Amino acid sequence: MKRHVYLDMKSIEEAREIFSRIWVEKKTLPEETPSKEALARVTSEPVFARISAPSYHSAAMDGIAVRAEQTFGTTEKAPKTLRIGRDALWINTGQSLPSGFNAVIMIEKVHQLDDHHLEIRDPAYPWQNIRKVGEDIVATQLLLPQNHRIRPYDMGALISGGVLNIRVWKKPKVAIIPSGSELIHHGALKRPEQLKKDQIIESNSIILSGLILENHGLPEVYDIVPDIEDDIRNALRKAVESDADLIIINAGSSAGTRDYTAEIIKEMGEVLVHGVAMMPGKPTILGVINGKPVVGNPGYIVSAFLSFQEFVRPLLLNLQGLSPPARKLVTVKPSRDIPSRLGIEEFLRVNIGKVGERLIATPLPRAAGSVTTLTRAEGIIPIPALSEGVSQDEEIEAELLVDDEDLMNTLVIIGSHDITIDILGDEIRRGGRNIRVSSGNVGSLGGLMALRKGLCHLSGSHLLDSETGEYNISYIKRYLKGIKVSVFHLVLRDQGLIVAKNNPKGIKGINDLVRDDITFVNRQAGSGTRVLLDYRLEQSGINPDSIRGYNHVEFTHMAVAVDVLSGAADCGMGIFAAAKALDLGFVSMEREQYDLVVPSSMLDNPNIQALLETIRSPGFRKRVEILGGYDPSRSGQLCIELTN
């Protein structure tokens, strides 16, 4: 069986340069559109005014129309009386200047003596307070240049200048061909729960359509094409013969056996680039058929998104006479070291929040297939091909995916993760506040370290002191010396063993972990759950080496639950809510205390105030109780203030 590999991978810049040669001077055709419907369209030629505006002399103020000559010599000491109807006429802003009159005196300077007479105390000079013909627009004047994107007031200028129709570049049409035998159209499912094993709901075409609309193109989504060479060829031929300006064939561009796309493009036209040194996005294909650009977009959603941004977006904008706007960059400090592969440009999705004067970026999972790494990200850090990564002590630029002010309203929580933190983020917003919660899961101890370095607003911690039986306090005293902190209760929660549904292996407690038929999944060192487990193992005199899977670690409760659900492990230690979310079994072990540690200097921060208010609210407590395995009755209570 023949396997393709990316023999000739190009850098992003090289790929873009090669691809742009085929379209750099290309535009869609011009079309005529009514000016009043031209919002956000782009002029294909300069636009000149047909008529002047205003087209007649009119009053620029409310007041009276007069003949200037008649007012000459008027002073404060020698006021002049004017007869209404003969010497002066009432006139309003915008009204036509009556014939024979040549000045307007504003209402505030006119004293009405009686129904028929007015007094003025200043002279008027000719043409004062009058909007003259052509004051705004003169016929033949350039109203809008070529390649100009039309804003609301541009439409006003067009209409005022008598230009009722204008020529604009047609919106580029983009054919999107989703391919993959595993894909199913969302409309084909009566209920999403009917999804069969081996099926994936096709969603890339929806994301690509949204991106195309945002860049003022017109998407046309084709039917899903299975991984059959002839079907792909036919779909591509149909798109080439259509009036599409650009074709995106999604998926089918990896180096797998289903990779017919590159071969078919080569057969019908030319493959310009196959493989780009970017991650995600490596399997991108750039080609051309009959002069029409064709992009083989990778199947993984983050790859498809980045490939679109780097290669399709500039083309789409260029086709309608626009340049891509500058990316919105900010300088961030990573909340931990971020290694990256040499020789490939990596695009890392990150949470970003402002802590003190710094923007702190916390990496999200790297999985190219994870759409939630985009939805949850505030930014993307491009790590250059020639870098091996970024250390915690460096600063680096990130491209923003949200508005600047969203960063001001991002609360950075680093520490032990808990499902109630998601609810917290939602409940804060539910109250109408525009606050986002960014949570970095580095375990309880990692959180305290981050707090010490000023990398977060607060941290979540559930560290048991095995000597005192108390949570968190002794750790804070040891690791946050010199920092005044306030510790607030968040929840008490049930910790235990997450097991398969109905507990088929009959696991009763940690003594079962040493059984030969049991595979365990652990949490990372430094996490509160790991501290708790190790403490209980020690108490029970169990040697960790006797547990199969003790060294296989995950970083969140949900990851542990997913391992159990998938059969990768028989059990793992975690919270009840994670087991319940995936409909798994649970063997309860303890009720532990999960606290929020806040530097006291941050207590004035209105976002922190909003957070405390939220966790004290009945709404939050009710939702936490529904999750199961939580006791939120003391949520938000000040546990202790430590002046280390």
Place this chain on the structure above:
Amino acid sequence: MKRHVYLDMKSIEEAREIFSRIWVEKKTLPEETPSKEALARVTSEPVFARISAPSYHSAAMDGIAVRAEQTFGTTEKAPKTLRIGRDALWINTGQSLPSGFNAVIMIEKVHQLDDHHLEIRDPAYPWQNIRKVGEDIVATQLLLPQNHRIRPYDMGALISGGVLNIRVWKKPKVAIIPSGSELIHHGALKRPEQLKKDQIIESNSIILSGLILENHGLPEVYDIVPDIEDDIRNALRKAVESDADLIIINAGSSAGTRDYTAEIIKEMGEVLVHGVAMMPGKPTILGVINGKPVVGNPGYIVSAFLSFQEFVRPLLLNLQGLSPPARKLVTVKPSRDIPSRLGIEEFLRVNIGKVGERLIATPLPRAAGSVTTLTRAEGIIPIPALSEGVSQDEEIEAELLVDDEDLMNTLVIIGSHDITIDILGDEIRRGGRNIRVSSGNVGSLGGLMALRKGLCHLSGSHLLDSETGEYNISYIKRYLKGIKVSVFHLVLRDQGLIVAKNNPKGIKGINDLVRDDITFVNRQAGSGTRVLLDYRLEQSGINPDSIRGYNHVEFTHMAVAVDVLSGAADCGMGIFAAAKALDLGFVSMEREQYDLVVPSSMLDNPNIQALLETIRSPGFRKRVEILGGYDPSRSGQLCIELTN
């Protein structure tokens, strides 16, 4: 006749505060929409995943599926042979993991021995290179919080999470009632040239509709209502009874006799604010009828725009759960002193360009009725109510109306204005370049001064040295001492007297200016045209005091031509092209030289290079020739380089 005055004018902040009380907690109703059509909509409730994604284990790499246990012990020195079909199965990214297999080895690590056998040199650990169930999305997980504006990849997350429909806030409906007896609908004119005296094409509703669409609302434009009290009352009643969330009644809000709006709102509901201390925008009315917000928007377009931005926009966004994004502010330096009225916040439209390290703002005309002051502006400077203006030596913040990078591409030309500068700006863009030309008209001498202060990239000048008969050089030597400049020819142009069509008063030359029946309009001191006139008057022995209108000055050729067209003057000195543009008569006097003065240090600036390239192009020269009265045959030639 009763005249309204703004007895109780509020500051912008006060007005907003009073108005927002009636809507601050108000939202439109939620409605259900298909997720794939939800782009840019706003969630009205949090959205949770219905299914997990992926819903089955699949390969995360192209390669082979194996049983991990079978690979244990494999090393570089002890490779292992696997039989295809039994020990290993080819698998592609995204394919379902075959039953009984639990790891994937990537293609690059597999060596094919023959058609039936493969060799591996590393062991696989269980679940390596496998996308596990729920890796991206776990059923019940929070996908999007409430009040979240949906981006393309958010739609992907919704579809992947099995959420095919979501609840969003309805788009707010806005009823727009244009009022004014002088207004005519653009559709009522077969050709815009048919516009009658006293008629204005109604365009504010089009601008407001565009602004509403940009803020995700749904505009509904009512028929134009004449200034008849009952008609306005009926239109307003219809809007109040409709499903509109908000009503804008445009115009009819000045203190003129047509001002029925405030009275009618008071009669049907409550006027909260009448008159705001802002300019333009003072006559704004804010009211409420049956709980429905009603905004009386001023008739002048810039007033209407600013009133919309300050009062309607926050309401529109709030109704759909959004906060207004922060305004994009930049620090600018005015190119001249800008006085402003105390006690009122003034919004000044400005051109902004980057000269050296500074952003230079040049004020555009203040006229509230001039839509082109918006279309031509790069920014708006709000001058606070408590300030009497900004001096040339201060810095002040401006709100940007364009993208940052547009400022980098704005060429600032300050000096004498010429119609060819407009064409220049257009021709540069016609070539596909994204360069804007900002031109400040302060006369030739003012331009040289601005150049000396580093306030512009180049200046346009046509200063005649009456002793040498040469243009510009002696002035540059005197005023730009110490600055190395290059002087480029732009055009030779016909200067003369602009007179009414067919020259009814038979004006033959400057000797006629002293005639009793002739009113003249002059240019401002420091302008090249004024220098030329004064030189010719002196040559002819004419005393300026004997010319009627000598002290009435305008700042541009077109302004002079408009004065002649309007009858405000019988003639004025200016260029042929201005007379031709308005179909006026012209008495030629001379062919003068108009040059561009560029600091030699700026010659490397690619925008300057583009400008020089453009004025040397046949396209530019041809268009200039069509204007008439110009000789562009030496355009772009280096006239002289002066190392002062």
